Amino acid sequence: MSVLTFLGAAGTVTGSKFLLERGRQRVLIDCGMFQGEARWRRRNWDPFPIDPASLDAVVLTHAHLDHCGYLPSLVRQGFRGPVFCTPGTADVAAIVLRDAAHLQMEDAQHARAGGYSRHDPPQPLFDTEDAEQAIRLLQPAVRAELGGTRIRLHRAGHILGSAFAELECDGRTLLVSGDLGRQQHPLLRPPEPPPAVDTILVESTYGDRHHQPLDHAQLGRLISATAARNGVVLMPAFAIDRTAVLLHELAGLMRDGLIPHLPVYVNSPMALAALNVYRAAVTNKSPELRPEIVGGPDPFDPGTLHLVHTVEESMRISDPGRPSIVISASGMATGGRVLYHLARLLPGKRNTVILPGFQVPGTRGRALLDGARSVKIHGRYVPVRAQVVGQPEFSAHADSDELVNWLSAAPAAPETVYVVHGEDHARAVLADRIRDELDWTAVTPKHLERVRL
Template identity: 90%
Template sequence: MSALTFLGAAGTVTGSKFLVERGQQRILLDCGMFQGEARWRRRNWDSFPVDPASLDAVVLTHAHLDHCGYLPSLVRQGFRGPVICTPGTADVAEIVLRDAAHLQMEDAQHARAGDYSRHDPPQPLFDTEDAERAIRLFQPATGRVELDGTTVTLHRAGHILGSAFAELELAGESLLVSGDLGRQHHPLLRPPEDPPAVDTVLVEATYGDRQHQPLDRAQLGRLISTTAARGGVTLMPAFAIDRTAVLLHELAGLMRDGLIPHLPVFVNSPMALAALNVYRAAVTNKSPELRPELLGGPDPFDPGTLRLVHSVEESMRISDPGRPAVVISASGMATGGRVLYHLERLLPGKRNTVILPGFQVPGTRGRALLDGARSVKIHGRYIPVRAQVVGQPEFSAHADSDELITWLSAAPSPPETVYVVHGEDHARAALANRIRDELDWTAVTPTHLERVRL
């Protein structure tokens, strides 16, 4: 008998971890951190439900923190097996884990200095040594991987560079884990491959209850131009992986088409700069993941006014540029990183605009800003919010409800069960209802730590 246990992303949109057991074999599908509300973040500090040393392997669908960020903690607790992923995910996850370790240590240091932690003394969840040990376990794969009788195949998911959905074949049964599915019209990446026929599907539901609207480029242009006209700065807290590259590509198009003035564009995030190098290398190497129209032309990520910020000193100098500009900085939900210094300086100014280009998890500063907070707490003190705050969910790299249903319906045959995961409860319930009503499949919204037979 094979079993599946939901160790994360069941009841919340983060912390993806799914344990598959067949006899004595244990494989963990994704290894993400919980983010957002304190009740979820505290789970990162819980002991892992099984002995990490007993895991035979970890399979990563992609390199976002809520899918790979718990890996150094797992290694700290004794995991030593292979980490199966695509070459692109290995390249990007290396950047993500090093940055996460740095932020963990930096946050603990800030908490010690400011005396605002619940822990005494404040400690990081993991450190740089744990991250490096995790990175050394990566085993990039491009085809089928055999793990003691279980076969793992990674298929293109079109969410970020290297992203995949994972197909497992074990003891006559088959399982598919969607990871995060990309859009049909991602500006940089080709769309997801169609799913194969399997017995069981785990599908994400980040946008399971809504549809994306097309990006109104003219409206975005007016927003940035109006901010510049009043002498303000447009700040975009952006995920370093993929979102920064997408925003640069869009800004280049807006300037080229005369929809915004030729403003200086600062990218201030070490992780974003490293990820941008990976995306540029993919363009140079003509990666099959990229849309063909990106290949063979000029740099698709440079609007002509691009300024890459490397040092902390330079970062502090441009925390408020003092003139109209666009600043892109991580993290995308304003949970940490250099963007916090920009928010401290820019949120109190009425001339400035903060654009939130993507999903904001409940409990994050980004969600608080999106929901109209009049002040937000940064580095232990409250900062007034007088700047204009605008959400731009059109930049999301997640498939919406219609795209998820279309993707599922492309399977050659119906699965026995679809487990709807990685979404807020209302989004999961809405998608599960659509799967039942429109596809006539069995769809379930599992609970945290629930265990089911395959």
């Protein structure tokens, strides 16, 4: 008998962790950090529900922080097993984990200097040594076998290397969607259809919403209007995939004459490292990429691209004093160099902040999107006078229709679909659609709930 326990992403959109137990064997599918509201973030500091050393393996669907970012903490607590993932995820996860460790240590240092932490003394959740040890455990493979459990990873089309995981043991099959990409992702091919399985865990980030097509002309007008008033366009962007997508979009807008040829600064060490991975995928004609992306000119350089490497360069462009576009991580403004740009640019009415993607409740990005008049950055409140605009059309998550269509492509109905990785309303709406339209059993599990497979 196999038992599944929901250790994260049940009742919230982050912290994906699903424990599969079969006899004495224990496999963790995804190992993500909780993000957003303090009640969720505090869970990162809770002792892991089981002894991490008792885990036989971890399977990663992809390299976003809310799916892989807890791995160094798991290692710190004693985990030493293999971490199975695709080759692309191994490349990207190494970048993400090193950056996460750096930010953990930097945030603890800021808290010590500013005296605004509740912990005395402030400590990082994990450090660079933990991250490096976690990276050494990564085992790139799209197929693996572990004590009678077969693991297969299928293309998910969300970010480079992303996959949905299929696990088979004792004649029973479990599918964990991870994050599913969109049919019209500008760089990546869409997700593969799901195989016939007994149980599915499906994400629901946009389970209650429908993506509108990106209005390129409207985005062009927004950027052009900011430039006309001598302002700066700041895009807090996820370093992985989103920065590459934005650069591809800006290149198209400039090529089509929809925006002036403005300097474009990418200011995020992680984004620069990830951009190198995406460029290598283009050069190597990765089968994950759309055919039109490979074989042509650099799809990420609008001709005015400036890659910011040093802190000194970063400080110089915090308020460049001329119309320009700055792309900086993190995508929900939770940390990183983008905070310095926000602190400088938010008070200026001539500037525009574009939020290109989902903003988790409790993050600065969500506060800005909801109309906050001030936000707290490094212990101080910063007034918000700049124009703030959300652009959810840039999301790399499948919307409600795409999720239902993907599920419906399965050759046979599963016994149960567990709807995870979404806010409660989004999960409930998607579960209702699965019941009503597919006539399948759909459940919204609770945190720490255990079910038999």
